[in-house]
Amino acid sequence: MKPTIALVGRPNVGKSTLFNRLTKSRDALVADMPGLTRDRHYGHGKIGNKPYLCVDTGGFEPVADDGIMHEMARQTLQAIDEADAVIFLVDARVGMTPQDKLIANRLRQLDRPVRLAVNKAEGMAPNVVTAEFYELALGEPWPISSAHGEGVRGLIDSILAGFDVEVDEAEVKHPKFAIIGRPNVGKSTLVNAILGEERVIAFDQPGTTRDSIYIDFERGDQKYTIIDTAGVRKSGKVNEAIEKFSVVKTMKAIEDANVVVLVLDARQDVAEQDAHIAGFALEAGRAMVVAVNKWEGLDLYTRDQVKRDIGRKLSFLDFARFHHISALEGQGVGDLFASINAAYAAAMAKLPTPRLTRALQLATEKQQPPRVGLMRPKMKYAHQGGMNPPVVVVHGTSLDGVPASYWRYLEHSFLKMFKLQGTPLRVQFKKADNPFDMKPGEFKPDRIGAMRGEKKPVKVARHGSQGPNPPKAGKPKRPTIKKG
Secondary structure, three states, X not given: OOOEEEEEEOOOOOHHHHHHXXXXXXXXXXXXXXXXXXXXXEEEEEEOOEEEEEXXXXXXXXXXXXXXXXXXXXXXXXXXXXXXXXXXEEEOOOOOOHHHHHHXXXXXXXXXXXXXXXXXXXXXXXXXXXXXXXXXXOOOOEEOEXXXXXXXHHHHHHHHOOOOOOOOOOOOOOOEEEEEOOOOOOHHHHHHHHHOOXXXXXXXXXXXXXXXXXXXXXXXXXXXXXXXXXOOOOHHHOOOHHHHHHHXXXXXXXXXXXXXXXXXEOOOOOOHHHHHHHXXXXXXXXXXXXXXXXXXXXXXXXXXXXXXXXXXXXXXXXXXXXXXXXXXXXXXXXXXXXHHHHHHHHHOOOOOHHHHHHHHHXXXXXXXXXXXXXXXXXXXXXXXXXXXOOEEEEEEEOOOOOOHHHHHHHHHHHHHHHOOOOOOOEEEEEXXXXXXXXXXXXXXXXXXXXXXXXXXXXXXXXXXXXXXXXXXXXXOOOOOOOOO
16 A cells, blocks of 8 residues: 655645645645645655655644634544644744644644654755754654755655555556536535545635545446546636636646536526536547536426526537436435446447448448539548547548538437447548649659558659650660570
8 A cells, every 4th residue: 555645734834835746746736825725635656666645735724613724624634634644844934833833732642653844944054944843842853845855855765664665556547537617516515425525625605626636436346536626717707816727727637537527506597608618628529427416406397497498508418418416415426427437438439440431331321421512522431540539530532621510420420320428529531642643753652562562662754754664766676686
């Protein structure tokens, strides 16, 4: 098992910066703003051949009784309970504070190793910067700089020395699905309902989640990764720089996921922003499941109106499965996994070339492509060009002018013939080269000779010649007959 190392400390002491350095990533949002990180954020790291799991936590306020800070403190305490070791970060520039003493009193009661790291110590004398922190009675302070990496390697080596660390096993691919939607539609509540615990902060305030949180878990014998994302508002309403970075993180989470679960609020009208978010996921080619949340307590007439509204405004998501759930009460949440598994299987499906070619022939026999000028596009065969989403490459001639309507017709035909539920499909056309479409004096390899392994080029004849090597004019010479 990998040891789990939790990063704990006051707000704005550099925990997220240290997390990014330990995981060699930029997964955690970093800014000169207290209270930016709110949920527990997990990441994998490795020093030499020793792997570990790192946990970034929000600013620890032990005396907070309510509000966001209280929820952040609960998340930090849970991370401490799960951890095998704790790094307590303090700020060398600010010095020791009363809040540091309260946190140290809590950490001294643990039965696991705690390392006191004095951060932001670059350019300062180590003995001077650590002197006052001996009062916390947590052992020898380690002067480090999470921004510059000074002292970080020695700190982690000292922690991992007390554990028998196993070598990393090869990672097995498993479904990753992102929970996306507008702010305050119940995304974090849905994540907690799926995990069966208060893993992320669910608060009745838009914008509670600021970062994309990746969580590994198992359901039955199947491993999953769920990604809780920040709510995406209209670009005109995004003013804070932090919120802009949160939107970027959400877009990156969609790119990383295999399946996205679009959460809608049944108690609000389907807004234009819902269609924009769904459109971005569709452009990214991600398989999709739609969860209509807050379904409890609605009468039959309202439910019917909501279904009609969604069907009209999100008609381009006809390939996705729709579920009506209540994340707060847990109704219908378990049914999402059947659709997530089906969408993942469809997105990662392998399509044999013979079956694709046969499906192409059936589609063109049923509906031929329209003429382009004097020519009708001729589609010869098809093969798979990628997965997540499935890409079908169609080869033929005169494919430049195939209209978008016929493009969509082929996409729906392939989806229907291969029974791919929950994923979009892309069709690409590849026009065959014309061997006679060459300029005078241009060299092209002889195709037949290339099939035989020959590399001799064929030169195209100029106007007036009789081929690549025209005979000379005049009488042909008589063959010489040798006597004897």
